[in-house]
Amino acid sequence: MYKPTYKKRTARMISWVCGSLFTLFSLLYLFVMQADLLATAQHLLSKGQTVYSPLWGTVIITFLLLLLQGVFRRIMVYPLRFHALYYFPSCVVLGLLTSIVPQTGWNVQLSANWIWLTVCIFLYILVTWMALHFPDRKNGKQNAFSFLWVNFLWLALQFCMVNSIANTKDVYHYRLKAERYLVEGQDSLALQVGAKSLQTDRSLTAMRVFALSRENLLGEKLFDFPQYNGSQGLLPSLSDTTYAHDWTKALYKHLGGKPGKNLKDNTRFLELLSQRPSATAAAKDYLLCAYLLDKNLDAFVTVLPRCHEVNDNLPLHYKEALILYNRLHTTPAITYKNSVIETNLNDFLHYGMQYTHATERSNQCRRMYGNTYWWYYYYQKPSE
Structure with missing residues (x-):
């Protein structure tokens, strides 16, 4: 028989492991990923009167989510294989809380994918129905790991749901x-x-x-x-x-x-x-x-002498632009020479000639010279 003491011990272990994993996820998610988002929301909603504390905000929100899970446990009774589903409401709240985007007029708005959230809730109801109709086997002693891995799976799916609901745009x-x-x-x-x-x-x-x-x-x-x-x-x-x-x-x-x-x-x-x-x-x-x-290199060389002395102490991009300007004009308004930068420009132009396809040429040149003005001048399109 499946001894009650063993079952209770297994239940406590699963409850502790699931609680620990959810707490760790919530703390890291709120403190590392979403602290700035929540600070923005509080600033806007309070019209700048209060300041969000990432540490205390993370702790308080996580505590309230754990409290919500505890309340839900008094409402629902899941088999051990589905213990992690007690955290579903907390995960939904966590996702919605971090789906906000600021709006004009000191307001915020939820940006959650409501269709996807509806699908998740439907799947949750379906899994709950399965859990209630297919309880744990009462006969035979099951290894605790057989309960753990399936709960890990439910938690992982719920954490993915949080990420899909929340505003995680880079x-x-x-x-x-x-x-x-x-x-x-x-x-x-x-x-x-x-x-x-x-x-x-x-x-x-x-x-x-x-x-x-x-x-x-x-x-x-x-x-x-x-x-x-x-x-x-x-x-x-x-x-x-x-x-x-x-x-x-x-x-x-x-x-x-x-x-x-x-x-x-x-x-x-x-x-x-x-x-x-x-x-x-x-x-x-x-x-x-x-x-x-x-x-507009012509306008650049017209204004440059009014702001800086034209010498080798100029910022790098200004020197790159001057060398390019001299290359493109037979009678330049400003003559500037710098052998090192001229060599780099020649290398840039020759490197691009190795590739016949325009997109490949742009991408390859960007890898090597993407931080130069020359790449921007030749390859950056205004429509991008």
């Missing part, structure tokens, strides 16, 4: 983390967020440009990051007000001016701003980079 989380570092003045850390990813959007690009400018690295490392928006990526869209913290005030103070509501062309704004007495040196570098991003 670029969005890059934005949240970079924004937090910007507000804290940790520009070097902001630049490390998603640095190896080719995914970005206009807001994240603008944050990186701002961080580079404050680090005096704008002309040196701008093309270390993907630039899909041209000069429009230098500044955030004025219509985007979904930031947890208004870092844009610090940005426009850094530049010495803010564009009007009807002035949507960043290059034109920077041209007008650079003529004002309030314009900072950073604003002039922004303008130079705007010309580079617009691939």
Whole structure:
């Protein structure tokens, strides 16, 4: 016979293991993956009156989820093989809680895939029906591991469900983390967020440009990051007000001016701003980079001498642009020579000639020269 003492001991072990795994998952998930998202939600919902503590928030939410599981255990009675299903309501709540996206007007909205969530709930009901109609065998002593592995499977499926419901978009989380570092003045850390990813959007690009400018690295490392928006990526869209913290005030103070509501062309704004007495040196570098991003080398060489002495102390991308400009013009307005950079440009051009297919040429050159202005000039398409 299946001894009651053995069954109780097995039940306690399964309960402890499942509880420990869920607690560990919740703590890591909330503290490591979703802390910035929850901080943004609390900031918006409280209209900036309260601050989210990642540590305490993680502990409190996890405790409440465990409490919910305990309440559910008093309602349902599952066989040992289905013990992990007690955590289904907690996993649904956890997924919904982290599916929020900020909206304008200090609001947030759930972005969960409701069709997928409905499917998961239907499958849960189906599995529950099976569990209630096919209880554990009462005869014969079963190995505890036979109960454990199936509960591990149920937990894994529920953790996958949480991930599928929640807002786990990489670029969005890059934005949240970079924004937090910007507000804290940790520009070097902001630049490390998603640095190896080719995914970005206009807001994240603008944050990186701002961080580079404050680090005096704008002309040196701008093309270390993907630039899909041209000069429009230098500044955030004025219509985007979904930031947890208004870092844009610090940005426009850094530049010495803010564009009007009807002035949507960043290059034109920077041209007008650079003529004002309030314009900072950073604003002039922004303008130079705007010309580079617009691939307007003629305008770049016209403005460059007003901002910098044309010598080997120029930032790297400015020197790359000058060498390219001299290569493309028989009678350049500025003559600049740098044997090292000229050699690199020749290598870049010859390397690309090895590949006949345009896409392959672009991809291969990006692997070797993706952080140069030359790759951007020849291969980056405005529509990307």
